[in-house]
Amino acid sequence: MAEGRGRLRLLAFLAAALLIYALDSVRALMLALALSSLLFFLLRTPRNYLKGLLYANAFTLLVIAGLLFTDPIAHLRTAAVIFLKANALLLLTFALVLPAGLLELLRTLEGLGLPKRLVLLALLSYRYLTTLRDEYEKLKRAAACRGFEPSPSLRTYRTYGYLLGALTAKSLLKAKEVYKAMTLRGLEG
Amino acid sequence: MKTPLLELRNFTVLRSGKKVVKNFNLLLEEGEKAVLAGPNGVGKTSLAEAVLGFLPFEGELLYRGRPVRTKEDFKLLRRKVGFVFQNPDDQLFMPTVREELAFAPANFGLSPAEVNRRVEAAAALLGLEELLDEPTFSLSFGQRRLVSIACVLTAEPELLILDEPTNGLDRENWLRVARFLNETEKTVLVITHDRDLVTFLGWRVVLLSGTPLASSWRTEIPDPYQCD
Structure with missing residues (x-):
């Protein structure tokens, strides 16, 4: 039962992550971020994971700052896409993958055919x-x-x-x- | 009444949230030598780690009558308490024996002449003069054990805590360590489950397990001097 739920979570994560990765519209990415956040809170993900979001965003903001520094107007849209995509993916990972723990995750991956x-x-x-x-x-x-x-x-x-x-x-x-x-x-x- | 050097009152040590030592009391006078004994897994090493500020604890830790609580208190305490790790490989990391021995006094900002004096003195005390310029990792286990003791001595601590100092030693090095412990004038706390050492030293034994000291700890083991 637990194994089936683990598989379902992982498959849902892979599908959603691929979708977010493929998105390019700012509006769609905003929706993706909102849905990831909703999932994060609905699944009662440990709040201390949000600390990881802060660390990751420190890096993301550094990249964005670099982009905006070169040409702010031309890169504003790209910066928004990077920020939204990174945060949507991270929240999704925190909600669906991390709580399982590495051992369960690997067992699930083995069940899905990983050598x-x-x-x-x-x-x-x-x-x-x-x-x-x-x-x-x-x-x-x-x-x-x-x-x-x-x-x-x-x-x-x-x-x-x-x-x-x-x-x-x-x-x-x-x-x-x-x-x-x-x-x-x-x-x- | 004289203030004890180290005092633990209702000392409870926590490791990963679990109480590994509960309500332990210890009083160590200046110049006193004692053995902290007990079987594997009763928390002897955890107790020492907590005294040095590496593990959280409940209760009171007093050094020269003053409570030790804050990060700064522990920094000061570690200058006065020398700790020899159970495994010398967890303790040694400098490229040569000389640099290893000089590490503590150099950290204290002493002059090169004073650092050198301490290095030579500690090396002479444990018979390491010939090894001073050898790479630490090329030494035998017994030699590394002696270096791990010497590198603590160069800090000239008031209290020396040694965690299983005779573990894995051959008879020659065992005797060197045991004789050093007997002859040093420092306050010493030896953590061990080596019955031969307990018998050899004949010091006050503090048991951590809470069970009474078995008579065999004192009577059954022959004096290692007689084994030569």
């Missing part, structure tokens, strides 16, 4: 991105424990460079170990 190998790769990437984040946090704590306070100085940039270097070295070693472990358990290819 098992790709699903496994996505799962492993997700798992190791989390691991990398945790490892980086540990190193940052280690630096903080020894009096490191970031400041706009060469010393800070160098320290971050060393932190990233250590993280890369650790990741490579871990990747080798995991590969060995997988090979020992019969993975080929």
Whole structure:
């Protein structure tokens, strides 16, 4: 039942996203944004997702500012299209895709015919991105424990460079170990 | 009455919203050495992380009688409390041992001469003089463990907290660490479930599990000095 609902949501999202992507009229895009917003609130999507909308819009507004800076009159319509399209798509993603979580999303995609190998790769990437984040946090704590306070100085940039270097070295070693472990358990290819 | 160096009152540690340590009390006098023991998963490491301000907690944390609450309080506290991580690889990130040891005193803005003095002193204390210019990641696990202790010592902390300092060490390095702990004049809190170490040190043992200390912790393990 839940799987069927997940599939329905994903298919609805894909269809609506394609439609919004193809739209070019400002009026139609305004309607799309209004409908996406309605869906966002009707499906009781967690409100904290709106923070993501703010971050994304910081980037969108930067692009728009660049456009308007070159030729405001000629690019006004394009800027409006970019803004409306980006926000309509984001709200749609927040409403239909994000609440499911990555695991359910991948399971749904597998159900829709996505190759098992790709699903496994996505799962492993997700798992190791989390691991990398945790490892980086540990190193940052280690630096903080020894009096490191970031400041706009060469010393800070160098320290971050060393932190990233250590993280890369650790990741490579871990990747080798995991590969060995997988090979020992019969993975080929 | 003398003010204790570190005091925890009804200390409850939260990790991802869950209470991993509940209503824990600890009093550590200046110059005192104690062991915080308990089986895996009772929250020993979480407790240390909360003391350093990396995990949220409820209750009271007092350092020299003053409550530690704000971000600024913890910044100051971390200058006075040295923490040795359970896994040295989580702690070391500088390219050479010398730079690793110099990291803390350089962050404190000390002069190059003073930084160098501290580096040499800490290296001599743990027998790392020959390794000072070696890349940190080329060292053996035991050597990395010693470097992880030395790099905290160069900050000259008042209190030293070591999380499982003897984990994964061979006998030679185990003895080096154990002897260092016995001989240092600093206030020390060792977090461990290594019964040999507890027996060897013979310090006050604080149990985190809430169950009484098994007699085997003190009697069954032979003195590692006699194993040489």
